Each structure stands twice: as structure tokens, then as C-alpha cells.
Amino acid sequence: MKNLLIASYDMEVGGVERSLISLLNNFDYKNYKVDLMLYSHTGEFMSFLPTQTNLLPESSVYKTFRMSVGEIIKTGKITLGMARILAKYRADLSTSEENGYKQMQYMWKYSLPFLPKLEKRYDVAISYLWPHYFVAEKVKAKTKIAWIHTDFSKVHTDKTLDFYMWDKYDYIIAVSEDCRKSFVHMYPLLKKKVTVMENITSxxxxxxxxxxxxxxxxxxxxxxxxxxxxxxxxxxxxxxxxxxxxxxxxxxxxxxxxxxxxxxxxxxxxxxxxxxxxxxxxxxxxxxxxxxxxxxxxxxxxxxxxxxxxxxxxxxxxxxxxxxxxxxxxxxxxxxxxxxxxxxxxxxxxxxxxxxxxxxxxxxxxxxxxxxxxxxxxxxxxxxxxxxxxxxx
Missing domain, CATH: 3.40.50.2000 (Glycogen Phosphorylase B;)
Incomplete structure (x- = not known):
């Protein structure tokens, strides 16, 4: 039986979260032991997680990605709070249309030195929601897979920073052919890694x-x-x-x-x-x-x-x-x-x-x-x- 990790943010009501629930409820648990890493154990869909999935304990450090700067500082994690402030400052140098996605990128970039690694080694690790820095940098696995849920021709990111993150993955899964095409157009050097798998519907x-x-x-x-x-x-x-x-x-x-x-x-x-x-x-x-x-x-x-x-x-x-x-x-x-x-x-x-x-x-x-x-x-x-x-x- 292979050890598999799936990582995402939380189980708030949303399309990505609903697709993750469908995937988990239809998964092959006979051949895979599945650990689920949620940065925050919050959201109405928590009750829909299948019992066969092993939900890892919540990390107070990774939970900060769903907190405001004020909340982070109140928990005593000053360095992570400062990383968030620096990320906002750096993103604000971009146009207002771009800075939402870029702030997320920089938030991870400046937080990475202060984030713990997972000790367990996995056969496969899947990052289900962008940005994919956690699995790329903090997880040991033979095979790493990242998911694309959006049309990247419409997403404004720091392409150079994102390329190095994507390149750490063995495979990249797009939820539609058009999604794949838009991603490959932005990152042609990653073309061979990208495949299509539609969201599971039940x-x-x-x-x-x-x-x-x-x-x-x-x-x-x-x-x-x-x-x-x-x-x-x-x-x-x-x-x-x-x-x-x-x-x-x-x-x-x-x-x-x-x-x-x-x-x-x-x-x-x-x-x-x-x-x-x-x-x-x-x-x-x-x-x-x-x-x-x-x-x-x-x-x-x-x-x-x-x-x-x-x-x-x-x-x-x-x-x-x-x-x-x-x-x-x-x-x-x-x-x-x-x-x-x-x-x-x-x-x-x-x-x-x-x-x-x-x-x-x-x-x-x-x-x-x-x-x-x-x-x-x-x-x-x-x-x-x-x-x-x-x-x-």
C-alpha cells in the first residue's frame, strides 16, 4: 500500500473544495493510505470528509495562512506577521489588478524559512490548491503532483517565481484541456509535465x-x-x-x-x-x-x-x-x-x-x-x- 499526501487550505464552501470532497469520496483506499493536510481545520465541508482519509493534526504555523496580520501577531508569530507585511508591500508595487495573486506568492516566499517540514516521507504528495509551495518545499515524496483549477491566461503572477515552484513537481494536472493550453502558453518549458484530469462528479x-x-x-x-x-x-x-x-x-x-x-x-x-x-x-x-x-x-x-x-x-x-x-x-x-x-x-x-x-x-x-x-x-x-x-x- 502506497502512502499518499494531499494538501489544501481548508474546507470552506467553494468549487475547489467540493471537487476535493468528490475526489476523496471516490478514491482507491485499498491501494493507497491517504493523509490529508489542511492548513486550517475550518469550513462547512469538514463534515463531508470520508472516514478513510487520515486528517493530519492542524499546524498552528500553517494555520496563519488563513489569518490576518493582526491575528498572526497576537499568536506571537512575529516573523510570520512581518513576512505578511513584506509580501503586501512587495505586491503593492504591482498594479491593483495583479497584486492579489502576487501577494499570495510573496506571502509564501517570505514565510518559507519559518515553516516546518513534514517528517514523514511519502510515495506521492499532491498539492491541490495554488500556491503550491508547501508540497514543493516542505514535503519529502518520490512523486509530486500539483493541480491547476483556473485559467492561467487570466491570472497575474510573478511568472519567474512561480516557474521555479512549478518545476519542482513531476506532474501538473489541469482540470480541462483549455486550462492546460492556457497554462502551457504561459509556461511552455513545463509542457511535458502537464496532463488533463477533469473534476470528479458524483x-x-x-x-x-x-x-x-x-x-x-x-x-x-x-x-x-x-x-x-x-x-x-x-x-x-x-x-x-x-x-x-x-x-x-x-x-x-x-x-x-x-x-x-x-x-x-x-x-x-x-x-x-x-x-x-x-x-x-x-x-x-x-x-x-x-x-x-x-x-x-x-x-x-x-x-x-x-x-x-x-x-x-x-x-x-x-x-x-x-x-x-x-x-x-x-x-x-x-x-x-x-x-x-x-x-x-x-x-x-x-x-x-x-x-x-x-x-x-x-x-x-x-x-x-x-x-x-x-x-x-x-x-x-x-x-x-x-x-x-x-x-x-
């Missing part, structure tokens, strides 16, 4: 969870109901979604309600935008939900208004629930939607989103056909795990 789990009785604000809403499940961030394009609904309202569509499940740093901005456009009764932020599926089940249409994606887990989950989907034409969109069969890909713009929703609203038959096509499609892809096993032999 139709049985999604269907079972969708039947759970929850206090559902959508239950008695008779309007045409759109739903999005996403983090409140620039990448997810929720500001464009609000503006698209305003366009629809100006066209006379007062009976469209757009519900959003999620949370994140852009919440205040989104609420202000909703208020500015007088959409308080139509664009409704439900907040964080451990189980979004009963809400998705009640919707007429799932919309992913993102500016960029690796491969949105929630789009596949909506399709499992036989919901027609509308996604913006971000670079990896074609890897998720068979345009004109189980959903539509619209122009990545406010007008494009509005036009796409209007098309579904006006054509009930189209909605039914797409829903039927979703129902007869097989979205289960457990065989994708064989790609991972082949790398770990």
Missing part, C-alpha cells in the same frame, strides 16, 4: 442532496428563476450579472428573479450595485449554503457569468439536476457545455448575458429540450481517477 451525491428539505426562499416564487452558485469575486462576474438583470428589467421583464448562493470579498460592492439599480426584489443574495442543490433544483435556469474559469464544478452539478445552463464565453466554456445541446454559451458581456437569459425566458420549448438532453447525458466520470493512478505507479 451524480448520486448531487441528486440525493437535492432532495433534502431546507428552508428555501425560492420555493414559492412564481417568477422565472435564475440561479448562480459562486464566490463573490471579480472572476465570477456577478457585477455583470446585476447589470444584465437591469438590462432585462429595462426591456420590460419584471418577472425574472436571480438568486445567488455564495460569499466573498465583493459582497458589499454587489449589494451597493443591486441597490443602485433598484433590484433588491429581483437580484437576491442568499448567502453561503452547505447544500446548494435544493435551490438549484427549484430554478428554471443556471447561469455562470464568469470572466474566467478553470472548470466550474457548479455547471456540471446543474446539468446533473437537468437544468439548462447559460455560460459566458470564457476560454474554457466549451469544455463544459455542448453549445445548443445541454446549454448555451453567450457573449462575455452584460448584453450577452441579458440576451441569453431572454432567449430561455421566451422559448419554453428550448428549456425543455435542454433539460431533457441533460437528463439523458451521463455526467459521471469516476474513470478520470485512472489518469491520476497511472501517474502514481
Amino acid at each position: 451524480p448520486e451525491f448531487v441528486q440525493a442532496m437535492s432532495g433534502e428539505e431546507v428552508e428555501n426562499v425560492m420555493k414559492y416564487d412564481q417568477r422565472f428563476k435564475v440561479i448562480t452558485v459562486a464566490r463573490f469575486s471579480h472572476a465570477k462576474g456577478l457585477d455583470n450579472a446585476i447589470k444584465a438583470l437591469k438590462v432585462l428589467k429595462d426591456r420590460g421583464y419584471d418577472d425574472i428573479a436571480w438568486y445567488v448562493i455564495g460569499y466573498g470579498g465583493d459582497e458589499k460592492m454587489l449589494k451597493d450595485l443591486i441597490k443602485q439599480n433598484n433590484l433588491e426584489d429581483q437580484f437576491i443574495l442568499i448567502g453561503k449554503k452547505i447544500n446548494p442543490y435544493p435551490y438549484m433544483k427549484k430554478a428554471d435556469l443556471y447561469v455562470q457569468p464568469s470572466r474566467y474559469e478553470g472548470k466550474a464544478v457548479t455547471v456540471g452539478e446543474a446539468q446533473i439536476l437537468s437544468k439548462p445552463v447559460l455560460v459566458t464565453n470564457y476560454p474554457t466554456a466549451k469544455s463544459q457545455v455542448r453549445n445548443g445541446f445541454d446549454g448555451l454559451i453567450c457573449e462575455l458581456s452584460i448584453e450577452g448575458i441579458a440576451d441569453g437569459i431572454e432567449k430561455f425566458y421566451k422559448d419554453d420549448e428550448l428549456t425543455k429540450v435542454f433539460a431533457a438532453n441533460c437528463k439523458k447525458s451521463n455526467y459521471k466520470n469516476n474513470e478520470e481517477l485512472n489518469k491520476l493512478y497511472s501517474l502514481m505507479r
Whole structure:
């Protein structure tokens, strides 16, 4: 039996975390003993971790990556607090568009000398979420694998710093072919290391969870109901979604309600935008939900208004629930939607989103056909795990 380590940040509600849960719940525990290293033992998805996975004790040092500078200093870890301040200063020398990702990089770079190594030696070590410095620098393993969950053509990082980190891995797994292409375009010297493995989906789990009785604000809403499940961030394009609904309202569509499940740093901005456009009764932020599926089940249409994606887990989950989907034409969109069969890909713009929703609203038959096509499609892809096993032999 091989010893395997998987490392990630925490189990807060999110697409990456949901994909990790699916991977762990479908893993081959007969041939692999799996240790899970979470920097912080927090998040609503902690209860979904399978019993076969050995959760390593929480490290007070690595937990600081989910703390503010003030919280870090209060714990007495002054050097790590100073490393964080230096990282912010260095990142602020970049443009505002770039500094979020760069601050994460520099935070790890300046913290590395003060971070402990894992003593155990592994056959395989997997870093599931960028930045991948922990497994690259602090873990001993025969084979090291890193995951790509996003479109790197849209991510602004210190490429030189990141290259040295990526190069310490034997394999790099992208969640879609388009994801792989965008990464290889940025790092052509790493091309031979990169392979594709889609996120594991579990139709049985999604269907079972969708039947759970929850206090559902959508239950008695008779309007045409759109739903999005996403983090409140620039990448997810929720500001464009609000503006698209305003366009629809100006066209006379007062009976469209757009519900959003999620949370994140852009919440205040989104609420202000909703208020500015007088959409308080139509664009409704439900907040964080451990189980979004009963809400998705009640919707007429799932919309992913993102500016960029690796491969949105929630789009596949909506399709499992036989919901027609509308996604913006971000670079990896074609890897998720068979345009004109189980959903539509619209122009990545406010007008494009509005036009796409209007098309579904006006054509009930189209909605039914797409829903039927979703129902007869097989979205289960457990065989994708064989790609991972082949790398770990």
C-alpha cells in the first residue's frame, strides 16, 4: 500500500473544495493510505470528509495562512506577521489588478524559512490548491503532483517565481484541456509535465442532496428563476450579472428573479450595485449554503457569468439536476457545455448575458429540450481517477 499526501487550505464552501470532497469520496483506499493536510481545520465541508482519509493534526504555523496580520501577531508569530507585511508591500508595487495573486506568492516566499517540514516521507504528495509551495518545499515524496483549477491566461503572477515552484513537481494536472493550453502558453518549458484530469462528479451525491428539505426562499416564487452558485469575486462576474438583470428589467421583464448562493470579498460592492439599480426584489443574495442543490433544483435556469474559469464544478452539478445552463464565453466554456445541446454559451458581456437569459425566458420549448438532453447525458466520470493512478505507479 502506497502512502499518499494531499494538501489544501481548508474546507470552506467553494468549487475547489467540493471537487476535493468528490475526489476523496471516490478514491482507491485499498491501494493507497491517504493523509490529508489542511492548513486550517475550518469550513462547512469538514463534515463531508470520508472516514478513510487520515486528517493530519492542524499546524498552528500553517494555520496563519488563513489569518490576518493582526491575528498572526497576537499568536506571537512575529516573523510570520512581518513576512505578511513584506509580501503586501512587495505586491503593492504591482498594479491593483495583479497584486492579489502576487501577494499570495510573496506571502509564501517570505514565510518559507519559518515553516516546518513534514517528517514523514511519502510515495506521492499532491498539492491541490495554488500556491503550491508547501508540497514543493516542505514535503519529502518520490512523486509530486500539483493541480491547476483556473485559467492561467487570466491570472497575474510573478511568472519567474512561480516557474521555479512549478518545476519542482513531476506532474501538473489541469482540470480541462483549455486550462492546460492556457497554462502551457504561459509556461511552455513545463509542457511535458502537464496532463488533463477533469473534476470528479458524483451524480448520486448531487441528486440525493437535492432532495433534502431546507428552508428555501425560492420555493414559492412564481417568477422565472435564475440561479448562480459562486464566490463573490471579480472572476465570477456577478457585477455583470446585476447589470444584465437591469438590462432585462429595462426591456420590460419584471418577472425574472436571480438568486445567488455564495460569499466573498465583493459582497458589499454587489449589494451597493443591486441597490443602485433598484433590484433588491429581483437580484437576491442568499448567502453561503452547505447544500446548494435544493435551490438549484427549484430554478428554471443556471447561469455562470464568469470572466474566467478553470472548470466550474457548479455547471456540471446543474446539468446533473437537468437544468439548462447559460455560460459566458470564457476560454474554457466549451469544455463544459455542448453549445445548443445541454446549454448555451453567450457573449462575455452584460448584453450577452441579458440576451441569453431572454432567449430561455421566451422559448419554453428550448428549456425543455435542454433539460431533457441533460437528463439523458451521463455526467459521471469516476474513470478520470485512472489518469491520476497511472501517474502514481
